[in-house]
Amino acid sequence: xxxxxxxxxxxxxxxxxxxxxxxxxxxxxxxxxxxxxxxxxxxxxxxxxxxxxxxxxxxxxxxxxxxxxxxxxxxxxxxxxxxxxxxxxxxxxxxxxxxxxxxxxxxxxxxxxxxxxxxxxxxxxxxxxxxxxxxxxxxxxxxxxxxxxxxxxxxxxxxxxxxxxxxxxxxxxxxxxxxxxxxxxxxxxxxxxxxxxxxxxxxxxxxxxxxxxxxxxxxxxxxxxxxxxxxxxxxxxxxxxxxxxxxxxxxxxxxxxxxxxxxxxxxxxxxxxxxxxxxxxxxxxxxxxxxxxxxxxxxxxxxxxxxxxxxxxxxxxxxxxxxxxxxxxxxxxxxxxxxxxxxxxxxxxxxxxxxxxxxxxxxxxxxxxxxxxxxxxxxxxxxxxxxxxxxxxxxxxxxxxxxxxxxxxxxxxxxxxxxxxxxxxxxxxxxxxxxxxxxxxxxxxxxxxxxxxxxxxx
Amino acid sequence: xxxxxxxxxxxxxxxxxxxxxxxxxxxxxxxxxxxxxxxxxxxxxxxxxxxxxxxxxxxxxxxxxxxxxxxxxxxxxxxxxxxxxxxxxxxxxxxxxxxxxxxxxxxxxxxxxxxxxxxxxxxxxxxxxxxxxxxxxxxxxxxxxxxxxxxxxxxxxxxxxxxxxxxxxxxxxxxxxxxxxxxxxxxxxxxxxxxxxxxxxxxxxxxxxxxxxxxxxxxxxxxxxxxxxxxxxxxxxxxxxxxxxxxxxxxxxxxxxxxxxxxxxxxxxxxxxxxxxxxxxxxxxxxxxxxxxxxxxxxxxxxxxxxxxxxxxxxxxxxxxxxxxxxxxxxxxxxxxxxxxxxxxxxxxxxxxxxxxxxxxxxxxxx
Numbered sequence: 001x002x003x004x005x006x007x008x009x010x011x012x013x014x015x016x017x018x019x020x021x022x023x024x025x026x027x028x029x030x031x032x033x034x035x036x037x038x039x040x041x042x043x044x045x046x047x048x049x050x051x052x053x054x055x056x057x058x059x060x061x062x063x064x065x066x067x068x069x070x071x072x073x074x075x076x077x078x079x080x081x082x083x084x085x086x087x088x089x090x091x092x093x094x095x096x097x098x099x100x101x102x103x104x105x106x107x108x109x110x111x112x113x114x115x116x117x118x119x120x121x122x123x124x125x126x127x128x129x130x131x132x133x134x135x136x137x138x139x140x141x142x143x144x145x146x147x148x149x150x151x152x153x154x155x156x157x158x159x160x161x162x163x164x165x166x167x168x169x170x171x172x173x174x175x176x177x178x179x180x181x182x183x184x185x186x187x188x189x190x191x192x193x194x195x196x197x198x199x200x201x202x203x204x205x206x207x208x209x210x211x212x213x214x215x216x217x218x219x220x221x222x223x224x225x226x227x228x229x230x231x232x233x234x235x236x237x238x239x240x241x242x243x244x245x246x247x248x249x250x251x252x253x254x255x256x257x258x259x260x261x262x263x264x265x266x267x268x269x270x271x272x273x274x275x276x277x278x279x280x281x282x283x284x285x286x287x288x289x290x291x292x293x294x295x296x297x298x299x300x301x302x303x304x305x306x307x308x309x310x311x312x313x314x315x316x317x318x319x320x321x322x323x324x325x326x327x328x329x330x331x332x333x334x335x336x337x338x339x340x341x342x343x344x345x346x347x348x349x350x351x352x353x354x355x356x357x358x359x360x361x362x363x364x365x366x367x368x369x370x371x372x373x374x375x376x377x378x379x380x381x382x383x384x385x386x387x388x389x390x391x392x393x394x395x396x397x398x399x400x401x402x403x404x405x406x407x408x409x410x411x412x413x414x415x416x417x418x419x420x421x422x423x424x425x426x427x428x429x430x431x432x433x434x435x436x437x438x439x440x441x442x443x444x445x446x447x448x449x450x451x452x453x454x455x456x457x458x
Numbered sequence: 459x460x461x462x463x464x465x466x467x468x469x470x471x472x473x474x475x476x477x478x479x480x481x482x483x484x485x486x487x488x489x490x491x492x493x494x495x496x497x498x499x500x501x502x503x504x505x506x507x508x509x510x511x512x513x514x515x516x517x518x519x520x521x522x523x524x525x526x527x528x529x530x531x532x533x534x535x536x537x538x539x540x541x542x543x544x545x546x547x548x549x550x551x552x553x554x555x556x557x558x559x560x561x562x563x564x565x566x567x568x569x570x571x572x573x574x575x576x577x578x579x580x581x582x583x584x585x586x587x588x589x590x591x592x593x594x595x596x597x598x599x600x601x602x603x604x605x606x607x608x609x610x611x612x613x614x615x616x617x618x619x620x621x622x623x624x625x626x627x628x629x630x631x632x633x634x635x636x637x638x639x640x641x642x643x644x645x646x647x648x649x650x651x652x653x654x655x656x657x658x659x660x661x662x663x664x665x666x667x668x669x670x671x672x673x674x675x676x677x678x679x680x681x682x683x684x685x686x687x688x689x690x691x692x693x694x695x696x697x698x699x700x701x702x703x704x705x706x707x708x709x710x711x712x713x714x715x716x717x718x719x720x721x722x723x724x725x726x727x728x729x730x731x732x733x734x735x736x737x738x739x740x741x742x743x744x745x746x747x748x749x750x751x752x753x754x755x756x757x758x759x760x761x762x763x764x765x766x767x768x769x770x771x772x773x774x775x776x777x778x779x780x781x782x783x784x785x786x787x788x789x790x791x792x793x794x795x796x797x798x799x800x801x802x803x804x805x806x807x808x809x810x811x812x813x814x815x816x817x818x819x820x821x822x823x824x825x
Contacts, residue, residue, distance in 0.1 A: 003506050003509075003510075004506075004509055004510060004513065005505060005506055005509045007475070008475050008478055008479045008482070008509070009479055009509070011475065012472050012475045012476050012479065015472070040502060041502075178461060178464045178465045178468055179460075179461065179464050181464070181468040182463070182464035182465075182467045182468050185467055185468055185471045186467075201532070204534070208534065208594060208595075209594075211594045211595060211596060212594045221594075390592055390593050390594075391592060391593065391594045394533075394592035394594065397531050397533070398531050398532050398533050398534060399531070399532075400531060401530035401531055402530065430459050430460070430462060430463040430466075431463075433463050433464075433466075433467050434463065434466045434467040434470050437467050437470075437471060438470055438471065438474065441471060441474060441475075442522075443522075443526065445478075445519060446519045446520075446522040446523040446526065447523055449510060449513050449516060449519035449520065449523070450519060450520050450523035450524070450684075451510070451536075451682075452523075
């Protein structure tokens with residue numbers, strides 16, 4: 001989903017081929033399309049694809065055959081090790097070009113962050129094998145089904161991370177229809193406009209804020225910058241998840257993902273769940289629950305640390321992720337300790353506290369150097385040596401429209417309209433739906449032709 | 459009804475996609491794939507660029523994007539900013555600042571030649587119109603940056619202040635609205651300031667006929683921000699009322715050369731880069747301009763893109779003007795001494811705009 005050639009060439013060609021391909025060959029087509037997308041971005045990305053698919057499939061069978069014996073654990077351990085290695089070595093972020101190798105001061109294995117899928121395929125592979133070990137379902141003997149699940153290309157950008165048991169029947173018997181295609185087209189356009197209009201604008205706003213020297217940063221501009229970065233961080237993943245759901249729906253496959261409504265949360269835990277639901281559930285199911293023991297506060301504390309840290313590192317291996325993860329852990333622990341008094345507070349007070357805290361810790365995710373993040377946070381509280389704030393008026397003037405749109409959307413505007421059935425009138429829906437979808441297509445085309453970037457920038 | 463709506467949506471969506479895709483592949487051909495792949499590093503980049511360049515109604519999409527963004531209040535499009543009625547290229551804070559290093563190379567050049575050296579660092583439109591640009595975009599510091607660079611110069615090198623004359627004339631048409639370049643008027647103001655330091659009296663504009671080479675010019679900045687509120691530029695050229703002193707112009711590239719009898723190249727007006735009318739822009743490594751003033755001194759210009767517009771005014775004072783582009787030298791893997799001997803010239807003038815000078819990494823070719 002990197003540029004206009006994906007939208008105007010790959011999408012119609014793939015959709016057409018998929019619809020005319022016999023059911024038995026559809027899985028193979030999806031796998032080949034995924035391989036093609038990876039080769040187009042960076043051929044080196046085929047290595048983690050191969051590793052994750054083969055290890056997931058083979059170890060899945062071994063674990064299933066030996067799951068009541070010690071060898072089952074050994075194979076599971078090997079599976080986790082292999083996929084962790086693939087994740088560490090091949091996952092590289094576009095935001096700062098960091099990966100595990102650069103963190104160690106070594107040259108990265110891949111040229112740029114163009115290699116895609118390395119953040120999702122290992123998680124699919126590990127989740128599948130852990131579920132087989134826990135006897136949640138039997139292993140998949142059909143190679144193409146397992147491969148399609150592990151390397152499902154619509155999720156390559158930023159997820160969502162899928163569950164095999166929920167996807168298996170759909171992979172084996174997809175049912176494309178006009179209704180699902182219409183849903184797919186709507187989700188695709190919504191995701192694309194969120195990316196191009198909101199996420200890119202918020203990143204540009206953050207870029208403008210970072211042009212201000214930290215020692216003369218006005219407090220208002222600093223808060224606006226933190227808000228802009230938070231919106232960029234949130235909507236970047238939302239947009240790509242939305243586009244993934246759209247692509248899958250075109251294939252007749254429904255992914256369980258709801259439209260963004262992160263600000264509905266009154267707690268940090270709720271916010272983490274809504275910000276990236278699939279990653280939250282993955283880390284909760286496969287890390288938190290594996291470490292936490294009933295009745296042990298220490299194990300729960302350890303479980304929080306590991307699950308939060310590993311979830312944050314999914315966004316990139318760099319000091320900023322570590323610092324942000326640490327800040328998040330501190331806030332979550334305090335939230336857990338102060339759970340009872342916090343519940344007694346009015347809802348809007350809890351919203352304000354949550355909003356305040358997320359903006360204060362967000363600079364840790366934005367800056368590669370912890371010292372810069374701390375200096376930025378102190379600027380938020382007025383330490384900048386600036387008597388005349390001209391930056392804030394420029395930022396508000398230039399970015400108020402995408403920012404207001406972002407806030408409205410993250411408050412769950414889409415879901416509210418759907419629940420209230422605002423456009424439930426059949427005639428109105430018949431007329432409006434094609435109009436707004438084509439209008440979004442035209443606007444997105446204008447963005448893409450003008451050089452606006454649609455690559456995943458986190 | 460819902461099924462009907464879904465069917466219409468899907469069919470219309472894919473029909474539009476296919477229509478534009480087919481049109482791009484088979485009915486456009488504005489730019490050939492070979493031309494694009496020559497300038498691209500990878501096949502993927504070339505394919506993407508081919509699609510963008512050949513997409514139907516390209517300029518309409520750009521215009522729609524620009525107007526839409528302008529409507530929602532956006533004023534910055536990458537490195538282009540809408541400052542009132544003009545487009546301005548803003549400085550890149552995140553790029554490398556090689557000013558001190560480049561000044562060191564100029565000092566080294568001065569140490570290796572007996573000819574007097576002059577340096578003129580011109581402000582860009584961003585510096586002159588910084589009041590219309592938010593402070594955080596950093597254009598307001600150009601005056602300080604120019605002064606800091608001058609303070610690092612060897613005392614042998616004479617610095618020429620181009621900032622004050624251009625700033626004083628900022629209400630006149632001294633910079634293009636859609637191109638990151640000064641106009642002939644802006645170049646004339648810089649000429650009047652510099653020619654005094656070079657030892658001559660400026661030729662008054664009354665001695666020139668003004669010609670409108672192009673009255674509807676949209677520069678490279680407009681390609682990035684196609685906002686409807688920006689008026690087109692005009693390209694003015696000045697021809698001496700009396701006989702032009704220029705007798706011959708010789709240009710030397712890596713393996714090609716060209717000769718002409720004028721410093722103005724009207725053929726450039728047929729291309730997208732119309733400002734190449736002034737000595738064909740930055741295409742050549744070295745350009746010699748000969749005049750009929752046989753007894754007058756010779757001038758060597760180490761040039762950036764701003765020099766081309768000012769050279770026509772200098773032709774009234776020199777028998778020969780040689781322009782050398784150090785960027786082209788670097789690309790050709792050559793040194794200044796390979797193309798000219800600085801000691802053959804009576805004066806050496808370094809003309810750059812401050813932004814290009816700060817970013818440049820090719821001044822090592824001068825030593």
